Amino acid sequence: MIQRTRWKTLTDGARTRGASSRSGARRRWLGVLAVLTLGVGIGTAPHHDSAAATATELTRPVRTCESLTQLTFADGTTVTSAAQTAATPAICNVTLVVPESNGISMALPVDNWNGRFHGAGAGGYGGWLSPEQVAAPARAGYASAGTDGGHTGSPLDGSWAWSPTGMNASLINDFAYRSAHEMTVKGKAITTAYYGRAPDHSYWNSCSGGGRMGLMEAQRFPDDYDGILAAAPALNADRFVPAGMWPQVVMRESGNFVPRCKFEEFTRAAVAACDARDGVTDGVVDPQTCAFDPAGLVGRQTPCGRITAEDATVMKRIWDGPRRSNGSRLWYGIPRGAPLSAYAGTAETDGLPNPLPGDWFKYWLAKDPNWDWHTLTSADFATYFEQSRREYGPLLATDDPDLSDFRDSHGKMIIWHGWADEVIMPQGSVDYYTRLLATMGGKAKTERFARLFMAPGVQHCVDGPGAFPADPLADLVKWVEQGQAPDTLFARNGNMTRPLCRWPAVARYTGQGSTDDAANFRCSGK
Incomplete structure (x- = not known):
């Protein structure tokens, strides 16, 4: 059995930065539940990229999946279940419970671990994480972990934050930043115990509320991830x-x-x-x-x-x-x-x-x-809006443009957002990136570690007439592990393909060839 003292070292190792309706409407909005919780969305789940995979030798476990339930953590976190599937590829499914918080779900490949850790977070108000959001990366070779944001419930239900005696500060802190960091630290510890060595590289990959969590990781815990992929991030939550x-x-x-x-x-x-x-x-x-x-x-x-x-x-x-x-x-x-x-x-x-x-x-x-x-009147609206900024901006806004610690940790970040997003105003991502450029020394210096791509016609995470990134995680892996920064993201919607250009450039048709072919478009307006 792993000793508690060893887990104390593993879980304390990361450096932190800052202390820092109606039933009809609700039923209809449950229809977008998958979009709010499935991370980067259908069609953009991580794929095993052959070029990137050559950097890491596949590794098999050094212990059985079931034996992970014997592990203990110094803070009382428990491994409540660990079971290997009979499917191909075989996956070791693990659940953990963090004291005064909630569950962590993990999926560990048995035969084809690529040496990488993959983290994901919940959308909306949190409370639920799609099993596929954790399982899909594991099938692609990643040691995968996900957090529900520190509580259970519907992503469209924000009542958990309130009680008759006041706001539930502990749950709000979990939702804001603690759950993602705890999942990352504990997830890496389980990965290390299972395979006998720590991950070579770690990646965050989520959309919407999960994208917000990724940006929060970069801002509060800049050493947690080597690469962060934040799609349609719910930054500026206190405003949007x-x-x-x-x-x-x-x-x-x-x-x-x-x-x-x-x-x-x-x-x-x-x-x-x-x-x-x-x-x-x-x-x-x-x-x-x-x-x-x-x-x-x-x-x-x-x-x-x-x-x-x-x-x-x-x-x-x-x-x-x-x-x-x-x-x-x-x-x-x-x-x-x-x-x-x-x-x-x-x-x-x-x-x-x-x-x-x-x-x-x-x-x-x-x-x-x-x-x-x-x-609610327009005058009341302005008062409430300022209250929202005052009470929740410092905790939830996730819009700190000083990413010097993340940059100095050699982290790389890709943000992308659909211009037709009906849930999170995409202008907020442009606003944040504009301030990031001003804070981090201009476009050339900022793009050495962080790049923004806007997707015309793409709605929240997926859908819409536009093309959305086909495999942005592979682009991020190449940037982190091979130094190949993406000039464009290859995007697809059915038979239509497009290059998504580095903001503020946009893809323009050359006037020749099929308008469904990305090869016939060029980035303009850099």
């Missing part, structure tokens, strides 16, 4: 989550709950006006430069009625995003080209707030389970 309630406030105050088919007509018109204008229809290349005016659709007939001037005014305010009474901006709006049903849901003469911002206002800000969103 409350901003998701803005469309409902706009419609309620105007007395005009715009039906879905009118919103869809506005989106179609914006894409038609602001697409690449070169015969390529895969989404708005950069919504920030799209100046389409919804007033141009006044009078157009739709299946749910004629578009009115009042409809156009509501649309303009939703795209623009929340502002204070003096006109100054609070946060960004839903980008032109993104679906509007996520945050601007309506039913007949009433709104259907998304559970993500709905629970944020109810439990995290008003701290009252009986709070009624219909009482």
Whole structure:
């Protein structure tokens, strides 16, 4: 049996930085549960890249899977189960429970470990981690671990943070940063015990809330990972989550709950006006430069009625995003080209707030389970928004642009975000990366360790008309282990392929060959 003193050394080894609605709407939003929790999403799970794999010799375990239950940790963490599957490839599935926190899931390849550790986190409010999010990397050869964020429940339920006696600070800390770090440290320790040696390299790979956790790892625990892949990261959670309630406030105050088919007509018109204008229809290349005016659709007939001037005014305010009474901006709006049903849901003469911002206002800000969103005015919204920044920004924002410790640890980071993201305003990722460039010495110096790629037409993590990265983890592995920094990310959507360019460059059609072939596009505007 491994002695407790040895586990004390293993678990304390990482250096830390900083102390630092309605039932109908909820049921519909459970439909996006997979997107919020499946990490980088379907089609972009890590694959065993042959070029990268040559750097590491495959390793077999030095002990049985079942014997891992005999291990103990100095802090009382227990291995509650360890069982090997009969499937091919064989996997050792392990679960751990951290005191005063929650479970860690692991999947360890029995015959083909590639010497790498893979970490992943939960989306939304956490509480649940897809088994596939842990199993898929293990099938590809990674020692894989995942965290549910330190509690159990639905990713669309934020009530766990509240209690009648106050906010649950321990659970919030778990969700913010502790669960990801504990999973990483304990996961590496289990990996070392199982294979008889520590991982050669460690990678974080997640989308949405898991992307936020990856950025938090880089900011608070810069030695935990050699490479971090953060897709559509939920950074700025203190701002983008409350901003998701803005469309409902706009419609309620105007007395005009715009039906879905009118919103869809506005989106179609914006894409038609602001697409690449070169015969390529895969989404708005950069919504920030799209100046389409919804007033141009006044009078157009739709299946749910004629578009009115009042409809156009509501649309303009939703795209623009929340502002204070003096006109100054609070946060960004839903980008032109993104679906509007996520945050601007309506039913007949009433709104259907998304559970993500709905629970944020109810439990995290008003701290009252009986709070009624219909009482929220634009003036109240600004007050609540500032409260959100003040109370949760230092803990959850994950937007510290000083990544010097991560850079000095030779870490590499890839951030990518879809320009049609309907859940997390992609302008927030651009805002963060812009500040990162300013803090870390400019574009040339920053791109030595961190690069941003924007994906036109891609919705939250996956879906939409645009092409999303086919295997960004392989690109990250090559960068970390072979020094090959990605100039573009190869992206795919069905038969259509595209190069995703380093921000702010965008892919432009050369005018020759198929518009479905990435080879016929060039990056422009670096």
